[in-house]
Amino acid sequence: MSTPTKSPLNISNLTHEEMSDIQQMVEEFGAHIDLTRVNEAFMAHESSLSDADYRGLLAVNLFYLIGQARRAPNLIDTRDKEWIFQTMGYLGMDPRKVLRDESLTFLSK
C-alpha cells in the first residue's frame, strides 16, 4: 500500500478562480462555510457539523484534490480515485459529466 503524501489544506495555494469555483460549489450544496475559515471547520468535531456543512467540506476536499491533481496527475493513485468517486456519488454529482471534462482525464488513466 502506498503512503499518501499529506498535503496541508492551505487555501493560500488556490487561485482566486479556484476559490470562486469552490465557494460556488459549496453554496450549491447549501453549506455555510466561509472558505477563509475552512481550516477551523476541518478541526471541528464531525458531529458538530450539519450534514450540509459536511457536504460542503467534502466539496472543498474534492475540488482541492482535483485542483492539485490537475497540476500533478501522478499525485493521484487508485485510492484517491476511489475516494473521488465515492464523494461524487455521495454529493450526487453526475460522474459522466466529470469523465467528459477534458481537464479531468487523469481520472480515467
Add this chain to the structure above:
Amino acid sequence: MTAVTQTVETPNQGILERALRAFSSENAQRAIATLEVTLPIPVISSVISTINFAQHACATCFNLVDGEISRGVINACQAVADVGQVIAGFFPIGETLVDIAAFGLEFADTLVTAYNKGAQGERPPLSPRLVPVPVTA
C-alpha cells in the same frame, strides 16, 4: 485519359470502421491500417465480433454508472481482455482491446463500486490527502 478510382467498401470494413470511431483516433488509425492487408474473412469477422462485444459492454457499463454495477459487466470486460490478449499478437486492435478492458475493469470494479457506495448514502471521510492546518491568530 483520366483515371477513375473507385473505393469499394465491404460490409465488414464499414462495420469495423464505425466500431472503431468509438475509440481514440490514434488507435482507430492503427487498427484501420490493418485492413490494408488482405485478411482471411473468418479472422476479420472474429475481430469485428470482439469489437462489437467490447462496444456493447462499454456502453452497458457506462449507462450503469449511476445505478448498480453488475458482475456480468465486469465479466464482459474480462472476456474482452482475454480475447484482446489472444489477437494482440496479430493485430494492433488487440492491444487496444486490452487497454480498454483494463480501464473497464478498473472503472467497473473499483470506481463505479465506489461511486455506488456514495450514491447509496455511505458517507466518505474527508480526504486522507488533506490534513488541517492549525489556525494562527
